[in-house]
Amino acid sequence: MNSKSDKLIDDYTTMLLIRCFEETVDELFTTGVVAGTVHTCVGQEAVAVGVASALQKTDVVTSNHRGHGHFIAKGGDIRRMMAEMFGKVDGYSGGRGGSQLMADYSLGFMGGNGIVGGSIPLAAGMALRFKQQKKFNVAACFIGDGSFNQGTFHETLNMAALWKLPVLFLCENNLYAMSTPVAEGNGNTDFAVRAASYGMPGVSIDGNDYFAVRDTVRGYAGLARSGEGPAFIEFKTYRFSGHSRGDQRLYRTREEENSWKRKGPLRRMKKYLVDNDIMTDADDREIKKAVRKKVQEAVKFSKTSPYPDKGTLLEGVYA
Amino acid sequence: MTMTSYSEAIRQAMTDCMKQDPDVFLMGEDIGVYGGAFGVSRGMLAQFGPERIINTPLSEGSFVGMAVGAALMGARPIVEIMFMDFITLAVDQLVNQAAKLHYVYGKQARCPLVIRAAGGAGRNYGPTHSQNLEAWFCHTPGLKVVAPSSVEDAYTMMKAAIYDDNPVIFLEHKLLYPIKEDCILVPGKSKLPGPVRLQQGGDVTIVSYSYMTFEARMAAHILQKQGIAVDLIDLRTLHPLDETIILESVKNTGKLLIVAEEPRSCGISAEISSRIFEQAYDYIDAPVRRLTMPDVPVSASPSLEKAAMPDRAAIVRAVHELMGS
CATH class of the missing domain: 3.40.50.970 (Thiamin diphosphate (ThDP)-binding fold, Pyr/PP domains)
Incomplete structure (x- = not known):
């Protein structure tokens, strides 16, 4: 095995970890073990891991309401992530943020967002800071198709192009803004062409193909680093799960879901690794077993972690 | 200077x-x-x-x-x-x-x-x-x-x-x-300051901020000549609000007028009024008075705009009413 193969297995493992984490989280919320709501990214793992693989450690990422995968791919500790779902003191935000609001600035993961489109200017502002400080870093901004029609999308893409900011607008188009199909919310569903109207490159790729994601992002990140400015990349993908807890998925058919599952990112990545003798079926089983164990440990850790002390309620409103 | x-x-x-x-x-x-x-x-x-x-x-x-x-x-x-x-x-x-x-x-x-x-x-x-x-x-x-x-x-x-x-x-x-x-523009750094007493007086407390403090200063000057001593407080930091010196002042004067250029409902003046009621009820000897904009959009016409905006004359009148004079 060479280091390239190791890296591929690592990334495949991270994709499996995201899948297992999300399925577990879904179950915990559905069965009422954990209160509140959650948005999982089952089926979109290749985007998160492909992007993280193309970025450098010192690059920053902003995320959205469906951000667990982005965080895990950037190196998030799943024990602290799970504890945050539980509202426990060991969670990334000490229970204050919940599923959508976790961050670890030391990893360059600058947080999810509860407002669709809310993170778009934040990422551009981080890129502005990189530019002012003459750093060769990029800000990667994860958005979904639901954010296309927020004002921040239009305003920020314009300013990012105008000032050639090192920011990448990474759009996971999973075909539905909650329940609304993209064709019911957009006059033109060819999203990549929008980028041209702002004066930046735009490209649309298969978001379930880890290699396509990684290589495309790496290319545009390189351009952004060298002062060529931002880019918009659309990843065509699909969330196998519902929008959030309690979604009966009445707006789409099981046939459609199954057709996407057949082109899911994990089975494609596994096929590549096995076909190219990088991994065996036995390896795959071992990895999956280890991943499940890790997630179960995170659940156990979260169950035993205490709730935050009520006496801390008023702490930290101001810095 | x-x-x-x-x-x-x-x-x-x-x-x-x-x-x-x-x-x-x-x-x-x-x-x-x-x-x-x-x-x-x-x-x-x-x-x-x-x-x-x-x-x-x-x-x-x-x-x-x-x-x-x-x-x-x-x-x-x-x-x-x-x-x-x-x-x-x-x-x-x-x-x-x-x-x-x-x-x-x-x-x-x-x-x-x-x-x-x-x-x-x-x-x-x-x-x-x-x-x-x-x-x-x-x-x-x-x-x-x-x-x-x-x-x-x-x-x-x-x-x-x-x-x-x-x-x-x-x-x-x-x-x-x-x-x-x-x-004198003082060099160096300091923290955001809380409310300040601009003028000491024992008859009535006026609390205001921003341009209304400018009007209140003019009004206090007029009232001074009429023999009414105003304890004038400028809020400076509206939030988080430190009401300490307002309480001190009201406990001394027993009368409070709040002047704020804002719609009347649910604003700064309502908040201060409420805090005084909660914490200095036993000290006030007249209902708290508020001068604000009415709950209405600001008009472009000079006459309507002027009618909505508190000024020094309105402050003087309000103080007289508060004093029962």
Whole structure:
């Protein structure tokens, strides 16, 4: 095995970890073990891991309401992530943020967002800071198709192009803004062409193909680093799960879901690794077993972690 | 001592901070060659260049958000909102993002950001260029809201706002910009100050902020000649509000008039009134009086605008009523 193969297995493992984490989280919320709501990214793992693989450690990422995968791919500790779902003191935000609001600035993961489109200017502002400080870093901004029609999308893409900011607008188009199909919310569903109207490159790729994601992002990140400015990349993908807890998925058919599952990112990545003798079926089983164990440990850790002390309620409103 | 205007003091504070600290920059609409709609940043582009005096397109919702993003990475941005009315376009970034990040993400997230907003009526600019919307932001935990009324405070408080590690809404008033005072601009850093007693008097307490403090000072002068001694308090920091000296004052005078250029309902004046009722009920010997704008949009017509806005004459009348004289 060479280091390239190791890296591929690592990334495949991270994709499996995201899948297992999300399925577990879904179950915990559905069965009422954990209160509140959650948005999982089952089926979109290749985007998160492909992007993280193309970025450098010192690059920053902003995320959205469906951000667990982005965080895990950037190196998030799943024990602290799970504890945050539980509202426990060991969670990334000490229970204050919940599923959508976790961050670890030391990893360059600058947080999810509860407002669709809310993170778009934040990422551009981080890129502005990189530019002012003459750093060769990029800000990667994860958005979904639901954010296309927020004002921040239009305003920020314009300013990012105008000032050639090192920011990448990474759009996971999973075909539905909650329940609304993209064709019911957009006059033109060819999203990549929008980028041209702002004066930046735009490209649309298969978001379930880890290699396509990684290589495309790496290319545009390189351009952004060298002062060529931002880019918009659309990843065509699909969330196998519902929008959030309690979604009966009445707006789409099981046939459609199954057709996407057949082109899911994990089975494609596994096929590549096995076909190219990088991994065996036995390896795959071992990895999956280890991943499940890790997630179960995170659940156990979260169950035993205490709730935050009520006496801390008023702490930290101001810095 | 030199004569300095309110807008010159703000410019001087921004300039001094930018000279000392490369992390400070200014962004906003027409702040470059034009120098800002009210000329506050005039000359700063030539001094600091376009990388630090960032002239933006008309996109409040996003350039405020970009300032938040830059602040999280260690910058200390100042954003000019041309008319406070336009801050409505940036409310998501202030209320849902900037205000909450430190509370949720802890010490790793600091958002040292100044939002300069030109508020207030009196210039016949009409319903969407004359509002004071500060109360909205006082209703948002995590934001600070300040409103200097004097030239000296404009300078000191702008510097303090820039070096505060929290998002600060800095309310400027159009009618204060040209006002000149003989004053010393104190060098060095200080923290955002709380309410201050501008004049000591034992008969009645007047609490106000921003341009209304200017009117209240004039009224206090008139009342002085009539033999009524006003204890005059300027709030300066509206949120978080420290009511300590207001309580002290009211416990002494027993009478309180609050003057605020804001719609009457659910605002700063209502908040102060409520705190006095809760904490100094036994000391007040007349109902708390409030002079505010009525709950009505600000008209463009000079006569209607004037009818809505409290002024020194109204303050004098209100004090007489309060005194029963």
